[in-house]
Amino acid sequence: MLALEILWVTIPALTSLVYGALLYTRMPQWRDLEPAERWRVLFLLAATVWSLASMLLHAGPFLVDPIWFVRVVAATNFALPLTLYGFTVHFLALRRAKRLLTLGEILYLPIAGLLLFGPVIYDVEVHEGMVTMRTSPVMRMLGLYWMFYMYSAAYYVARERLRTINPEFRQRLDYLLTVVLLLIVGNTLNITPLVAYPMDILLGGVAAVFMTLSITRAQLLAVRQTVIRVVVLAVITLAYLVSVAVGLYTMEQLSQTALLIASVVVAAVSLLLMLSIAPIRRRVYRLAERIFLEQLDWERISWEISRLGTRLRLPGEVGRDILHVIRQALQVESAALVLKQELQGGYRVVAQVGLDDAEELVFAGDSPLVQVLSQLSEAITIEQLAEHPLASGLWIEEWDALYRLQAEVIVPIFFEKEFIGFFTLGRRKGQSVYSRQDLRRSLPMLANQIAIVLNNSLLYAEVQAKAEELARANEELQELDKMKTEIIQNVSHELRTPLTLIMGYAELLGEGILSSPVEVREAGRLIEEHAEHLKRLVEQLLAFQRLERSAMEIKPFDVRDWLEEVIKAWQPALNKAHLSLRAHIDENVGYALGNTGYLRQVLDNLLDNARKFSPTGGTITLRAWREDDTVYISVQDEGIGVPPEKLPRLFDRFYQVDGSPRRRYGGMGIGLALCKEIVDRHGGRIWAESEGVGKGLTVTFTLQGGVSPLIDENSSSMRVTS
Numbered sequence: 001m002l003a004l005e006i007l008w009v010t011i012p013a014l015t016s017l018v019y020g021a022l023l024y025t026r027m028p029q030w031r032d033l034e035p036a037e038r039w040r041v042l043f044l045l046a047a048t049v050w051s052l053a054s055m056l057l058h059a060g061p062f063l064v065d066p067i068w069f070v071r072v073v074a075a076t077n078f079a080l081p082l083t084l085y086g087f088t089v090h091f092l093a094l095r096r097a098k099r100l101l102t103l104g105e106i107l108y109l110p111i112a113g114l115l116l117f118g119p120v121i122y123d124v125e126v127h128e129g130m131v132t133m134r135t136s137p138v139m140r141m142l143g144l145y146w147m148f149y150m151y152s153a154a155y156y157v158a159r160e161r162l163r164t165i166n167p168e169f170r171q172r173l174d175y176l177l178t179v180v181l182l183l184i185v186g187n188t189l190n191i192t193p194l195v196a197y198p199m200d201i202l203l204g205g206v207a208a209v210f211m212t213l214s215i216t217r218a219q220l221l222a223v224r225q226t227v228i229r230v231v232v233l234a235v236i237t238l239a240y241l242v243s244v245a246v247g248l249y250t251m252e253q254l255s256q257t258a259l260l261i262a263s264v265v266v267a268a269v270s271l272l273l274m275l276s277i278a279p280i281r282r283r284v285y286r287l288a289e290r291i292f293l294e295q296l297d298w299e300r301i302s303w304e305i306s307r308l309g310t311r312l313r314l315p316g317e318v319g320r321d322i323l324h325v326i327r328q329a330l331q332v333e334s335a336a337l338v339l340k341q342e343l344q345g346g347y348r349v350v351a352q353v354g355l356d357d358a359e360e361l362v363f364a365g366d367s368p369l370v371q372v373l374s375q376l377s378e379a380i381t382i383e384q385l386a387e388h389p390l391a392s393g394l395w396i397e398e399w400d401a402l403y404r405l406q407a408e409v410i411v412p413i414f415f416e417k418e419f420i421g422f423f424t425l426g427r428r429k430g431q432s433v434y435s436r437q438d439l440r441r442s443l444p445m446l447a448n449q450i451a452i453v454l455n456n457s458l459l460y461a462e463v464q465a466k467a468e469e470l471a472r473a474n475e476e477l478q479e480l481d482k483m484k485t486e487i488i489q490n491v492s493h494e495l496r497t498p499l500t501l502i503m504g505y506a507e508l509l510g511e512g513i514l515s516s517p518v519e520v521r522e523a524g525r526l527i528e529e530h531a532e533h534l535k536r537l538v539e540q541l542l543a544f545q546r547l548e549r550s551a552m553e554i555k556p557f558d559v560r561d562w563l564e565e566v567i568k569a570w571q572p573a574l575n576k577a578h579l580s581l582r583a584h585i586d587e588n589v590g591y592a593l594g595n596t597g598y599l600r601q602v603l604d605n606l607l608d609n610a611r612k613f614s615p616t617g618g619t620i621t622l623r624a625w626r627e628d629d630t631v632y633i634s635v636q637d638e639g640i641g642v643p644p645e646k647l648p649r650l651f652d653r654f655y656q657v658d659g660s661p662r663r664r665y666g667g668m669g670i671g672l673a674l675c676k677e678i679v680d681r682h683g684g685r686i687w688a689e690s691e692g693v694g695k696g697l698t699v700t701f702t703l704q705g706g707v708s709p710l711i712d713e714n715s716s717s718m719r720v721t722s
Contacts, residue, residue, distance in 0.1 A: 592704065
């Protein structure tokens with residue numbers, strides 16, 4: 001019986017270590033725990049005492065009467081269903097079931113007192129590890145309490161599993177349901193004629209691990225694979241129990257060597273099955289690393305990062321060095337740093353290691369991801385982010401960006417309580433995982449150090465960006481100053497030329513130098529011509545002001561008739577300049593909506609520019625056509641053309657392709673700008689096209705199509721005000 005006695009002691013001892021380890025990870029943060037986690041801690045506390053009392057009961061020799069160990073085992077065993085029920089109620093947020101929880105708490109106090117100090121358990125004897133005892137009928141009555149709360153927890157979990165449509169949450173409920181079933185099976189085996197102690201304690205330890213994995217949201221294997229492993233483990237355990245029972249109670253003898261070999265085989269197979277579950281395997285590896293391997297020196301990592309802030313550099317350069325330090329120390333496959341951009345707005349990837357083409361990724365300043373991270377005080381895994389209450393609002397672009405960053409963990413960065421960015425860490429090499437301490441303490445501490453280093457770098461980048469902005473503004477001011485000088489020179493030149501000619505001929509007439517009637521008439525004609533030119537220049541300067549203040553009456557007009565009038569009016573001037581005008585007006589051009597007075601000003605400016613820049617003997621082409629409900633009118637010349645890079649500025653006020661005072665062609669550079677203002681007021685577009693210098697220029701504008709006033713009197717007129 002030596003081997004069996006060893007199992008009776010070692011299994012409770014190992015289970016107690018499991019309970020204690022799980023309990024140790026939660027006790028220091030009791031005030032920060034949610035209600036569900038608090039009930040889990042109470043479950044672990046009761047189970048720990050339950051296992052320790054069972055171990056001491058079979059270990060002997062006893063310093064105290066063994067009946068007290070039996071009573072403690074019974075009292076803590078009755079606490080298990082209550083604490084599990086409390087965990088289930090809060091885990092599933094069942095408000096109505098909390099009333100029964102309160103009733104269970106009230107009833108447990110007298111039950112525990114009765115089990116510990118009442119005549120429920122008596123005549124306890126321990127002989128060679130075997131425990132015999134007698135119980136009163138009250139124990140059976142108390143068993144109803146145990147069964148009610150244990151089976152109620154199973155009912156609520158099973159009901160919630162049938163209702164939920166979320167596959168991840170259903171998987172977690174499967175693990176929680178496994179917890180309840182393991183506890184029920186373990187205690188049921190213990191009260192059967194087999195008295196399969198200590199399998200109830202072993203299954204309770206497994207249940208505690210499953211409960212912890214469920215509440216910590218660890219992602220196990222697929223449910224089907226995990227259930228298969230649990231079933232296989234249960235089959236092996238039952239086969240082991242049956243063989244032991246047959247040997248003990250039927251044959252009344254069992255070789256200790258055979259029992260020891262069978263126990264070792266069962267333990268080895270069970271261990272392999274447990275290690276085949278990835279999260280459990282990683283936790284075992286991490287525990288082994290903590291015991292046998294050198295631990296990460298977070299203070300040294302922080303010191304190395306602080307050294308990087310001794311020189312003023314841009315955030316991208318400093319961030320890249322920081323990520324290299326983190327990558328080497330934590331052995332991560334990739335990492336990225338995302339910082340707030342004050343001038344451009346949003347959050348941009350400024351540095352990366354182990355990634356390709358991730359620096360163009362940008363997160364909007366008002367994105368759901370930024371809102372979630374700005375509320376965190378610790379690092380968060382990608383699985384925890386997926387289950388965050390606000391994560392349902394995350395944009396698809398954000399999930400795609402996190403996928404491209406290969407993010408396993410996201411660590412927010414704060415400086416003086418202001419969220420300035422975050423950094424992401426990829427998968428760690430080997431079997432290493434991020435522990436809860438890493439997420440809650442170590443990585444946030446690292447983020448604080450990074451924030452201090454980056455603060456100076458961000459200030460430096462901001463100062464440099466503002467300096468560059470001031471430099472650009474200075475260049476623009478210089479360009480504007482140059483443009484202002486050119487405008488003054490151009491306007492004064494255009495006004496001075498006709499004034500000089502007018503004054504010259506006026507002096508000649510005043511002094512009587514021109515005496516013949518022919519000379520006087522010619523001088524008068526020239527004075528009138530240049531005065532008219534001067535008047536047009538002044539009218540152009542005042543046209544913008546009148547256009548902005550006045551209302552514009554829009555009417556449908558016949559495009560063909562209107563263009564023929566314009567062509568007839570311009571024909572003498574073009575003939576005098578030895579230019580030909582070719583018109584292509586489609587038959588279906590129809591009517592357009594517009595103010596013919598202002599539109600005549602547009603067409604006059606375009607034809608005047610074509611006349612001025614076309615060579616002698618050249619051809620000016622006027623086209624008009626209709627596409628759907630839009631009328632197009634264009635003027636094309638064979639003149640000097642415009643360089644392609646200067647086309648976008650042709651319609652700017654006072655802009656001239658050649659702005660020098662010695663330019664060959666006159667003008668103040670406001671004709672095309674005025675055309676654009678008028679066309680814009682009509683709701684149309686205007687643009688220029690040229691294949692380059694010496695290849696002519698084509699200017700096209702559009703108008704909204706209209707119908708004849710005879711067809712629709714309601715559209716005969718309307719007003720457009722600025």
